[in-house]
Amino acid sequence: MTYAHHKISDRTNILDGYLGAVVDRLQGIFRGRLVGVYPAGSLAFDAYQPGRSDVDLLAVAEQPTADEIAAVVAALDHAALPCPATGLELVLYDRATLAGLSTEAGFALNLNTGAELPYKAETAPGDGLSFWYPIDRDMVRQQRRALIGPPFADLVPRVRSRVLLPVVAESVAAQMAHLGEHGDNAVLNACRALRYHAERTWLPKRAAAAWAVRHLPGEAAVIQAALDSHAVGRDAGRSPDRAAATEFLTRVHALLTTT
Known part of the structure; x- marks a missing residue:
C-alpha cells in the first residue's frame, strides 16, 4: 500500500x-x-x-x-x-x-x-x-x-498518563546532570513536562514556556533566559546559568513526583 x-x-x-x-x-x-x-x-x-x-x-x-x-x-x-x-x-x-x-x-x-x-x-x-x-x-x-x-x-497503544508521568519525571532528573549540553533545552523541556503533568497534553517548547511563566511567575527570569538563548542557536544553549537552571529543574521534578 x-x-x-x-x-x-x-x-x-x-x-x-x-x-x-x-x-x-x-x-x-x-x-x-x-x-x-x-x-x-x-x-x-x-x-x-x-x-x-x-x-x-x-x-x-x-x-x-x-x-x-x-x-x-x-x-x-x-x-x-x-x-x-x-x-x-x-x-x-x-x-x-x-x-x-x-x-x-x-x-x-x-x-x-x-x-x-x-x-x-x-x-x-x-x-x-x-x-x-x-x-x-x-x-x-x-x-x-x-x-x-x-x-x-x-500503530501504537496509548500510554496512560499515570504510566508515562514517572518517565517524564525521569527525563527532567536526567537533564539536570547534563546542563552544559544545551541547558536552555533542559529548561524548556522541563516547562513542557510541567504542562503535561498539569494538562496531560503536549505543547511545543516555546508555548510550554509561555504556559509555565503564567503558572510560575517567579520562574519567569530563568525561563525567559532559556527562550532567549534557544532563539540564538545551539552554541548559546551550552552556557546556561547552571545554578538557576538546576534550581528550576529541581522544583519542576519535585512537582512532578509529589503531586
Whole structure:
C-alpha cells in the first residue's frame, strides 16, 4: 500500500525536498513494507527553528532485517544525503514490536547524523537513556501527523498518563546532570513536562514556556533566559546559568513526583 506525501507546513518548505528524499529512500529499501513516516519533535508541532532544530522522524516498517537497517544507515548518512537542518534524528520501529510498546525504547534503529549532531547508529538502547522514546511516541500520537502512512495512533497503544508521568519525571532528573549540553533545552523541556503533568497534553517548547511563566511567575527570569538563548542557536544553549537552571529543574521534578 502506498500513501501520498504531505508537507509539514508552509514554514518548513525548505525541508520538503529533504523529507521527500528520506521517504523515497526508505520506500526503496523496504518497498511495500514501509508502513509510515511521521514527523516528531519541532516538526510535529510546526515549531521548526532553522539553525537550532533537528529533523526528528519516526519510521515504521514490517519486520526490518539487519541488512535493511544497514541500508537505511548508509542511505540517510549525512555524507550520502546532506541534512539541511542541524541534523537528522530518525527512529525506526518494527510494526509488530511498536504495537506492544509501553514505556520501553523498543526501536529497531536509532540514527543520528548531520553537521551538528554526534553520529549514532544503534539497534538497541544498551545503557543509554530511554525515556525520550515513549515521550516522543506520545507526542507523535497526539499530533496525528504523517509524511506517509496511516495515523500513528493506529500503530501504537496509548500510554496512560499515570504510566508515562514517572518517565517524564525521569527525563527532567536526567537533564539536570547534563546542563552544559544545551541547558536552555533542559529548561524548556522541563516547562513542557510541567504542562503535561498539569494538562496531560503536549505543547511545543516555546508555548510550554509561555504556559509555565503564567503558572510560575517567579520562574519567569530563568525561563525567559532559556527562550532567549534557544532563539540564538545551539552554541548559546551550552552556557546556561547552571545554578538557576538546576534550581528550576529541581522544583519542576519535585512537582512532578509529589503531586
